[in-house]
Amino acid sequence: MDIEWFEELDSTSSYCRRLVEKGEALPPWIVAARHQTAGRGRGANSWWSPEGCLMFSALVDSKTYAQSAANIPQAALAIGVALAEELSQWIPADEVQLKWPNDVYLRGRKVAGILVEGISPVALPAGYKATGLWWIVGVGLNLAIDWERAPTDVRQRATCLATESGTTFASEDFLPRLWSTMDRVLTKWGTDPTEIMGLFRNHCILTGKLIEVEQGRERYQGVCQGIDDLGQLILATEVGSRAISSGSIRQLEA
Ligand code: BTN
Numbered sequence: 001m002d003i004e005w006f007e008e009l010d011s012t013s014s015y016c017r018r019l020v021e022k023g024e025a026l027p028p029w030i031v032a033a034r035h036q037t038a039g040r041g042r043g044a045n046s047w048w049s050p051e052g053c054l055m056f057s058a059l060v061d062s063k064t065y066a067q068s069a070a071n072i073p074q075a076a077l078a079i080g081v082a083l084a085e086e087l088s089q090w091i092p093a094d095e096v097q098l099k100w101p102n103d104v105y106l107r108g109r110k111v112a113g114i115l116v117e118g119i120s121p122v123a124l125p126a127g128y129k130a131t132g133l134w135w136i137v138g139v140g141l142n143l144a145i146d147w148e149r150a151p152t153d154v155r156q157r158a159t160c161l162a163t164e165s166g167t168t169f170a171s172e173d174f175l176p177r178l179w180s181t182m183d184r185v186l187t188k189w190g191t192d193p194t195e196i197m198g199l200f201r202n203h204c205i206l207t208g209k210l211i212e213v214e215q216g217r218e219r220y221q222g223v224c225q226g227i228d229d230l231g232q233l234i235l236a237t238e239v240g241s242r243a244i245s246s247g248s249i250r251q252l253e254a
Helices: 012-021 072-087 152-157 161-165 171-191 193-203
Strands: 002-009 029-036 053-061 096-099 103-106 109-119 134-142 210-215 218-227 233-237 240-244 248-251
Touching (some): 002 171, 012 109, 053 171, 072 109, 072 171, 096 193, 134 171, 193 218
Parallel strands (some): 002 029
Antiparallel strands (some): 029 053, 053 134, 103 109, 210 218, 233 240
16 A cells, blocks of 8 residues: 655545545555644544644545445444554553444543545546545544643543553554554455454443434434444434434433
8 A cells, every 4th residue: 555644734535535536546545644734523523633643544445345335334433443453452452442433532532533435536547447436534543642732622532542552653653554454454344244343342432321312403312232233323212222324422421
């Protein structure tokens, strides 16, 4: 996998998208930045993007891994499993947590966010055969953050690998090994999605917790029962069990 590093970009995912739209990027390819000026999170959220946060976007052809190109939500879960596996080398596995659908936590504090977006390869170089939908897999992973410079809300709810493990990793060293784990987990997910969803379940921070799911204008409250083999969140509500395929989560009790 080719990795291209930039000192500063607005957003690795936005940059990747612009290049695909101009026909100037082909999968597999990774773009990484030491600093982002307009890092994007899920929905309308922004992503605080200082040095010490490993930030990259991988452009992949969904055909390489997927049973179906539309499986973006499950792909994001598989990426979470890969991050959990990699982080479990430095932190005890039961303290590495996944918050459905796309957040990674260490000991109850957010350490990484995942943003998977689809893009159709509109402009292709001559001779390149179009296959499936492409994915831009954006990851922000706090490796070694200077907390004194962090906004208060980030300081209150985030952490980094150096804070939790006592070891500082350079982004350039961490990225190739992380990508190789992601590639392996995505490949496994393509052939055995049930196993990967089972691994997600092992790390699921929400299981047994009272939560509220916001899905467009709808809100559902209930106790999280974990995730099913399709990657849906199972919620026990007052009117029965409900499988949630997308939405944002608010935890109502610790
Ligand atoms: C989230 O937690 O809401 C997802 C955050 C994803 C942030 C990463 S940083 C690299 C890539 N470029 C972006 O602008 N966003 C993703």
